[in-house]
Structure formats: C-alpha cells, structure tokens
Amino acid sequence: MSTDNPVLTVTDLEVHYGARRRRRQALNGVSLEVGRGEVVGLIGETGSGKSTFARAVLGLVPFSRGQVLIDGEDVTGHSQRKWRELRRRGVIQYVFQDPLRSLDPDATIEDSLVEPLLIRGDSRADAVARIRPLLSRVHLDDELLPRLPGELSGGQRQRVAVARALVTEPALIILDEPVSALDSANRVGVLEILKELRSAEVSLVFISHDLGSVAGVADRIAVMYQGQLVENGPARDVITAPQHVYTRLLIGSAPTLRSAAANRSERAALRALLHA
Amino acid sequence: MTRRVFALGTGRLAVGILVFIGLLAVLGPYLAPHDPLASSTTTLAGSSWKHWLGTDYLGRDVSSRLLAGSRTSVLGSVEVALVALVVGVVPGLLSVYLGRVFEWTSLRLADTLIALPFLVFAVAVTALLGNGITQAMLVVGVLVSPLFFRVSRAATLAVARSQYVEAALISGASIGWVVRRHVWVKVLPAIAVALAQTIGVGFIVVSSLSFLGIGVQPPAPTWGGLLASDLNYLHFQPYAPIAPAALIMATVWGCNLLADAIRDVSGENGRALVNTRKARANGARLLPVESRTG
Numbered sequence: 001m002s003t004d005n006p007v008l009t010v011t012d013l014e015v016h017y018g019a020r021r022r023r024r025q026a027l028n029g030v031s032l033e034v035g036r037g038e039v040v041g042l043i044g045e046t047g048s049g050k051s052t053f054a055r056a057v058l059g060l061v062p063f064s065r066g067q068v069l070i071d072g073e074d075v076t077g078h079s080q081r082k083w084r085e086l087r088r089r090g091v092i093q094y095v096f097q098d099p100l101r102s103l104d105p106d107a108t109i110e111d112s113l114v115e116p117l118l119i120r121g122d123s124r125a126d127a128v129a130r131i132r133p134l135l136s137r138v139h140l141d142d143e144l145l146p147r148l149p150g151e152l153s154g155g156q157r158q159r160v161a162v163a164r165a166l167v168t169e170p171a172l173i174i175l176d177e178p179v180s181a182l183d184s185a186n187r188v189g190v191l192e193i194l195k196e197l198r199s200a201e202v203s204l205v206f207i208s209h210d211l212g213s214v215a216g217v218a219d220r221i222a223v224m225y226q227g228q229l230v231e232n233g234p235a236r237d238v239i240t241a242p243q244h245v246y247t248r249l250l251i252g253s254a255p256t257l258r259s260a261a262a263n264r265s266e267r268a269a270l271r272a273l274l275h276a
Numbered sequence: 277m278t279r280r281v282f283a284l285g286t287g288r289l290a291v292g293i294l295v296f297i298g299l300l301a302v303l304g305p306y307l308a309p310h311d312p313l314a315s316s317t318t319t320l321a322g323s324s325w326k327h328w329l330g331t332d333y334l335g336r337d338v339s340s341r342l343l344a345g346s347r348t349s350v351l352g353s354v355e356v357a358l359v360a361l362v363v364g365v366v367p368g369l370l371s372v373y374l375g376r377v378f379e380w381t382s383l384r385l386a387d388t389l390i391a392l393p394f395l396v397f398a399v400a401v402t403a404l405l406g407n408g409i410t411q412a413m414l415v416v417g418v419l420v421s422p423l424f425f426r427v428s429r430a431a432t433l434a435v436a437r438s439q440y441v442e443a444a445l446i447s448g449a450s451i452g453w454v455v456r457r458h459v460w461v462k463v464l465p466a467i468a469v470a471l472a473q474t475i476g477v478g479f480i481v482v483s484s485l486s487f488l489g490i491g492v493q494p495p496a497p498t499w500g501g502l503l504a505s506d507l508n509y510l511h512f513q514p515y516a517p518i519a520p521a522a523l524i525m526a527t528v529w530g531c532n533l534l535a536d537a538i539r540d541v542s543g544e545n546g547r548a549l550v551n552t553r554k555a556r557a558n559g560a561r562l563l564p565v566e567s568r569t570g
Contacts, residue, residue: 058446088448096439104440106461106542112440115457116447168447 006069007172007203008034008057013066015049015056026052027063028227034172039194039204041218041235043211043250049227050207054174058094059083071171088120090168097177099157103149109160110145116168131167138163138193155186162193166202174205179213191217211250215239223247245274280541287537293530297350297523304346310337312344312497320512329519333509338502342519345497350527352413352491352498353478357471359417364424365467369459371425372432373451386422394419402490409482412491416481420474427470431463465539472531479524499524 015027027049034040044050055061057068059078067076071091078086086092093116096102103112113134114127122130135142138159149157158178165173175194179187194217197204208214214221214235221238223231223246230244242248249270252263281287310327316335323330329338371382398415405411432455435441441454449457482500485491492498499520506516 060442060446084448084450086448087446090447094443094446096443098439102439102443104458107440107457115444115449119444119447119449119453164443 005072006033006035007038007071008032008205009067009069010053010057011067013053013056013063013068015052015061015063017052026227027056029066030224030227030229032222032229032232034203034205036171037198037201037203038220039198039206039218041214041221042205042207042224043209043214043221044224045209048224050209050224051176052227053224054094054176054205054207057174058092059087090116090120091171093165093168093170093173095158095161095165095173095175095178098181099154099161100149102161103157103164105149108146108148109152112149112160113145113164113167116164120168127167131163134163134166137166137196139189153186154182155189158182158186158190159193162190166197170202172203172205174207176207177209178206180208180210187213211239223250245270249274281534281537284537284541286533287541290530290533290537293526294534297346297527297530300343300346300523301350302347304343308337308340308343310340312336312341313495320509322513330513330516332502332505332516338516338519341497341502342499342523345499345502346523348409348492348496349479349482349499349524352409352482353475353527355410355413356417356420356478356481357474359414360420360424360474361467361471363418364421365428365463368425368428369432369455369463371429372436373455382425386425389419390422392419398485398490407490407493409491412485413478413482416478416485420477423470423474424467427466428463431466432459435459435462461542465535465542468538469535472528472535475531476528479527 010030010032013027013030014025016023017026018024030049030053032040032042032053042050042053052061056063057070059075067074069075070086073086075083075086103109107115110128110131113131114122114124117127117130118124132142135144140156140159140163144152144156144160149160152160158181162175162178165175178194179190182190191213194204194206198217198219204217206214206218211221218235220233221231221235222229223238223244225244225246231238231242231247233243238247239251242251249267252267252270282291314336316331318327318331319333319335321327321331321335327337327339329342332338332341367382367385371379397419398412401415402408402411405414435458436454438458441458444454444458479500482491482498484500484504492501502520503517503524506513506520509516
C-alpha cells in the first residue's frame with residue numbers, strides 16, 4: 001500500500017461541459033492519488049462530479065486542464081488510437097452501476113467475460129481457460145456461463161461485471177456506484193467480494209453516494225462536493241473526525257437503525273453552515 | 277442462429293418453401309414440357325393431359341410458361357433485394373460511425389432517392405445502361421435501398437449509445453469489433469424483415485416493369501407477367517390467375533415466415549422461446565424466467 005509508485009495520479013483536473021454560454025464546470029481542480037493495492041472511496045451526492053471524474057480518467061470525457069497518469073503513463077492529450085492501445089493492455093477497467101445495461105443482452109455470460117481478452121488478441125480457448133478461476137473469486141458457478149444476462153439475478157449480474165473487469169488483471173478498477181442498483185442482500189455479497197479483492201494486487205476506486213457501503217471497504221475516503229475534492233484522508237479519520245462541513249453532514253445523514261430523527265436539528269445547522 | 281431457426285416449426289416450413297421455389301428457379305426451364313413461346317391454335321383451353329394448366333390467349337402452354345419464367349422472376353426479385361441490401365445497409369451502419377460529414381451526406385442521398393420519380397429514373401438508367409432485367413432490377417434495388425438504410429441506421433443508433441458498447445470501447449474495442457459483436461445481431465432481424473418484404477415487392481415490380489417494356493421483354497414469361505395477361509381473359513378462364521398467384525404468394529409468404537422466424541429467435545426473448553419449447557418437450561415444469569428489470 002505504498003504511494004511511491006502510484007497507479008493513478010490526477011493533478012488539478014478540470015472538466016467543462018457544454019459550449020460558450022452554456023459552458024459549466026463539472027470538475028474544479030481535483031487532485032487524487034491512488035496507490036498500488038489501495039482502495040479509495042469517492043463519495044459525493046448526485047452531480048458532485050464523481051462520475052465525471054471517472055469518465056475523464058478513462059478518456060471518455062476530455063478534460064480542459066490538469067494531468068492524468070495511469071500506471072506511470074501520462075495520458076494527457078492522448079489520441080483515440082493511443083487510448084485504444086492503453087485500454088487494450090487492460091491496465092484500467094470500469095464497472096458500471098447497472099449491470100443489466102452494461103452487459104450485452106444477446107451475449108452469453110461467457111461471451112461477455114472473454115470479450116476484453118479477445119479484444120486484446122487472446123485466442124478463444126485461452127480466454128475461456130482464464131475466466132474459469134475468476135468465477136470462484138466472485139462466487140459464481142460455471143453453470144452460468146452459457147446463460148444470458150436476463151436469466152441472472154441482479155447480484156449475479158453485478159458479480160459478472162466485476163469478474164469482467166478482473167479478466168485482464170488490471171492495476172486499477174473504477175467502480176461507479178457498483179452496489180447502488182442492488183438489494184441489500186446482494187449488496188453485502190458484492191461488498192464482500194470487493195473486500196476480498198483488497199488482498200490482491202489491484203487498486204480500486206469505489207464511487208458511491210452512500211458512505212455506509214464504502215466505509216467498510218475503503219482504505220482512504222475522498223469526498224467530492226460541487227466539483228471539488230473537499231476531503232481526502234484515511235477512512236477511519238474521515239468517518240470519526242470529518243474536517244469539512246459537507247462530510248459532517250454526509251455522516252450525520254447516514255441512516256442508522258436507531259432513528260435518524262434525533263439529530264435532525266444538528267443536520268439542519270450543518271446544512272445552513274454549508275450553504276452560508 | 278440457423279439452428280435456432282430450425283428449432284421453430286415455422287422456420288422449417290419457411291425454409292422448405294424457399295428451397296422449393298429455389299429448385300423451381302434452377303430446374304424450372306428444363307422441366308417445361310413444351311416450348312414456352314410456341315403458340316398454337318388451341319387458345320384458352322382448359323386443363324388437360326397435354327396442357328396441365330391449359331393454354332393462354334395465344335395457345336401457349338401455361339405450365340411451361342410458369343416453369344420457364346420461374347428463373348427470371350426469382351432471380352429478378354432476389355437481385356432487387358440484394359442490391360437494396362448492399363446499397364442500403366452498409367452506409368446505414370457506417371452513417372452512425374463515420375462522422376458528421378458522411379452522416380449528413382448519406383442521409384440527404386437517401387432522401388433524394390426517396391424523392392426520385394421511380395419511372396423516370398428507371399427509363400433514364402435503362403437508356404444509359406441498355407434495356408434488360410439486370411439493369412431494371414439494379415434501378416429498383418437502388419430505389420428501394422433507403423428502406424434498408426433507414427432500418428439499419430435506426431437499429432444501429434439504438435445500440436451505438438448503449439452501455440455495453442461503451443464497456444467494449446473501454447476494453448479497447450475498435451468500431452469494427454463493436455459492429456461485428458454487438459450491433460450486427462440487433463440489426464439483423466430488422467433487415468431480415470425488410471428483405472422479405474423487398475423480395476415480395478420485387479415480384480410485383482418485375483411484372484409491372486415488363487408492362488412498360490422495361491426489363492423483361494413481352495414474349496419471355498414471368499410469373500407477374502402471366503398474372504397480368506391472365507387477368508385480361510378472366511371471363512374465359514376465371515381460374516387461370518390462380519397458378520401464378522399461388523407461386524408468387526408462396527414465395528412472399530415463405531420470405532415473411534423466415535423473417536418472422538429470424539426475428540423470433542434472435543435476442544433474449546427468442547432464446548427463451550426456443551428453450552421453453554425444448555423444456556416443454558422434455559416434460560419439464562417451467563419456472564418463470566426472471567424479468568429483465570429484476
């Protein structure tokens with residue numbers, strides 16, 4: 001978990017959407033470093049820029065300022081071709097929020113799992129051999145391979161998506177709200193798998209609007225608010241001693257089994273402070 | 277895909293019909309018992325051992341004319357469909373991927389083709405390339421191609437913006453890969469339906485063009501041409517149009533059945549359908565497949 005050879009280094013990233021008068025800033029000077037094997041939780045509300053951050057790092061959204069290093073390679077100003085070469089090496093992978101939409105409904109689970117390997121140029125036989133051991137890592141049965149995504153449960157589908165991200169043995173996986181579309185039982189299952197991945201060599205950026213699901217998995221938590229990174233520190237510190245008002249509000253708003261109504265006035269005070 | 281089509285009863289029936297029509301097209305001219313162009317004095321005769329389907333207004337043997345005309349008719353309509361397919365589908369797929377200039381140009385070209393007056397264009401091209409069935413069908417094919425262009429473009433657009441295509445791109449897929457692996461399967465059923473429809477239209481067009489002296493020249497028989505001339509002698513031979521009409525209908529029906537079968541078995545629903553039938557045949561108790569939104 002050293003940071004001297006980071007997997008991802010983002011410096012002063014700025015992203016704008018729209019043109020001319022409708023131009024607005026989605027990311028404002030975001031800097032973040034992800035060490036090898038580190039799990040970083042990226043928290044923020046809808047529209048705070050979490051997904052934009054992920055899409056910019058993946059090269060899906062152009063950024064207007066800043067620098068991005070992926071596994072030591074400077075991808076700032078990469079052409080489409082250079083991006084494709086980088087992606088084919090499978091260094092960085094991405095897991096979407098909704099596995100039903102990110103898996104081709106007409107392709108079998110096996111087809112979806114081997115796809116990144118086939119794109120890379122592996123033979124079908126090699127690719128199939130590689131995905132088998134992965135299935136047990138995400139607690140899936142071999143039987144599911146000839147099925148279609150529509151024939152699986154939501155939790156199984158998301159585990160397939162995680163397995164698909166793992167097939168190229170990436171250095172970094174960005175997971176965009178990987179458990180938000182799942183029911184609580186499946187959510188726990190997928191979170192367990194992510195925890196188990198921590199022992200592997202892979203770094204994770206776990207994007208969520210829900211502090212609760214990130215808290216148990218992440219080594220470090222970064223909080224985004226209105227396109228800016230407002231807090232970034234070890235998970236325990238961020239949860240027990242939040243520095244920024246927004247983080248305190250976020251923690252105060254996390255639903256607990258005990259009624260959350262007790263500290264409603266405290267949250268109202270924090271909200272007033274935030275908007276001031 | 278082929279195996280799944282054969283798993284459906286309608287798929288087998290469709291292929292059976294089309295194979296029969298295909299055999300007629302290949303062997304028909306050799307099977308004709310009489311010279312299809314030889315006229316005789318026995319005009320408008322009823323069915324007999326010598327003339328199975330009787331004779332027409334010039335005393336020509338109808339069954340021979342049907343058999344001899346099968347090749348021209350089938351080849352003509354297949355040519356229309358293939359030309360339309362190639363001219364329409366390829367730019368339809370590419371218009372989504374090759375950038376704005378190509379997209380705009382191909383769209384305006386398709387609009388222009390739709391707006392072109394059919395007959396004027398056909399006459400102009402036959403004047404340019406010479407009169408013949410191939411040239412005429414080329415014209416028809418090009419004029420029908422906007423249908424294929426629109427259908428394939430619409431299907432491609434729906435897939436191109438999907439998350440699984442984005443997921444493939446994130447893994448470093450090229451446009452060619454995305455089209456082969458993800459787009460083609462979704463576009464195929466729509467194209468199959470358009471293709472079946474076009475083959476049907478082709479039959480009608482082959483005959484209506486011969487009316488105008490474009491394409492097939494009058495003494496040469498086609499199914500559509502037979503139907504047209506039979507209609508003029510309806511009060512002498514009310515049953516005469518039945519034979520050519522039945523052949524045209526069978527072909528169009530076979531194409532439509534096949535298109536339906538392809539649509540039914542493609543995609544998730546199709547697989548479920550075939551699997552369900554198999555399971556039922558094996559006597560399995562069926563549990564509902566989990567809904568896609570689940």
